[in-house]
Amino acid sequence: MRAAIERDAGNDASYGHVASRDVDTRHGVILYLDGITVSFDGFKALNNLTLDIGVGELRCIIGPNGAGKTTMMDVITGKTAPSSGTAYFGQNIDLTTLSETQIAHAGIGRKFQRPTVFENHSVIENLELAMKTDKRVRPTLFSRLTGAQADAIGQTLALIRLTPEAWRPAGLLSHGQKQWLEIGMLLMQEPKLLLLDEPVAGMTDAETERTGELLNELKGRHSLMVVEHDMDFVASIAGQGKVTVLHEGAVLAEGTMAAVQADQRVIEVYLGR
Template sequence: MMKQHTAIYVNGLHVNFSGFAAITNLTMEIRYGEVRAIIGPNGAGKTTLLDVITGKTRPASGQIYLDKMIDLSRHDEASISRYGISRKFQKPSVFEALSIEQNLELAIRRGQGYLDMLRSRLSSGQRGKIREVMELIGLDAHSEQHAGTLSHGQKQWLEIGMMLVADPQVLLLDEPVAGMSDHETQRTAELIARLRSPERVVVVIEHDMDFVGQIADLVTVLHEGSVLGEGSMDKIRNDPRVIQVYLGR
């Protein structure tokens, strides 16, 4: 059954750090099937929002609901991960001494104990999933190549693949094209388009506005911890408030 409802609902969120208000009364909704971009100047609260969604940071008040039922602000990082929420940080984190395929094998076994990993073999379904993901991220022709020899962009795609083998319903990508060449950036936009699914939501924090314009269904602009504007990229580009505090800089 396809999901048509709200994936993430942020309600009156407040986050403070030693008296500094990082997020102030933030309310927003992200629905399944969306690719949502979150933009804004440095210090706007973008990364802090992802920290709260994933349980790394506790809010002072407010809630973040998954599927309108699960208040993520009451759960820790491990349990939130089990709910199908997966996050990629800006710097890729892969096992450079292992091949692409071995990295994906480790990712699909995540949660198993070390001895269980040594004793058990991957099922045919798991093997099929790994092949499917390698093709999706465009690295199937390099499956035996060590991750340490990959380009920066390829490492980013591999890490996205390591998330995908677990079939997450919420993908959080923090500046996925930072440091990429123009060609890699275009390939990443094409990859994110392939990730679009009625069963999934993709949330992207990014400063590259051309990239955002290619991938995003809706754009949310944060400023000083609150929503400054929201809508299509065309609407955001022509919003005088957004131009003043962010795009015009």
């Protein structure tokens, strides 16, 4: 195991996973939401929301508090059922018919704002526990890592820049390192789409910069939806990619960061506050 980690340290190019479930992405779309509405006691948290995410795309989602960003992710991951509308993963998986566990197994991983790691276990043990394997008691007790599994852990450690911390208890990591570890744990589950909720909240400037580098390294290998309030960070990772602005449960504007920043509607409801 140590040999695999040392071999993969700094070798991000070798990183890669193959998802176990076939997701039809022939049309270049990994996620398609069409007319999604979610009502809570008459209040529409999402109001006929329609958007799509391309295969390998890094999409930033911004908007004021209450715009529907969290509810949208809840619908995608099966936590909340829409009142109406459809949500498709690729072309062939109707997310509204699946449980949270089934959606995760299909290839959608979600990271919440606060990192959740096993603090008493080492970094490497956290990645091993998160690995996409048979989690029933007997296989877990008697399992031994294969060479491919050890390689996958080593490659992920190198990607998230935690190889030097591999044997350190996760509870001793900095806030930013815990965030990277949790992203690594999601990667061990072989996702095709990653949903990241405010990934740089509470980070130092150096950690924020490193997180931006990590997300851009993941782009193309995975599709990413990044919900974030830090506009400087969004600008740093969005490049010429598409940024979506939500307001009152619907898409208010969409385009490059420069375009949405210049949009008078966005200025009035969000940036101008």
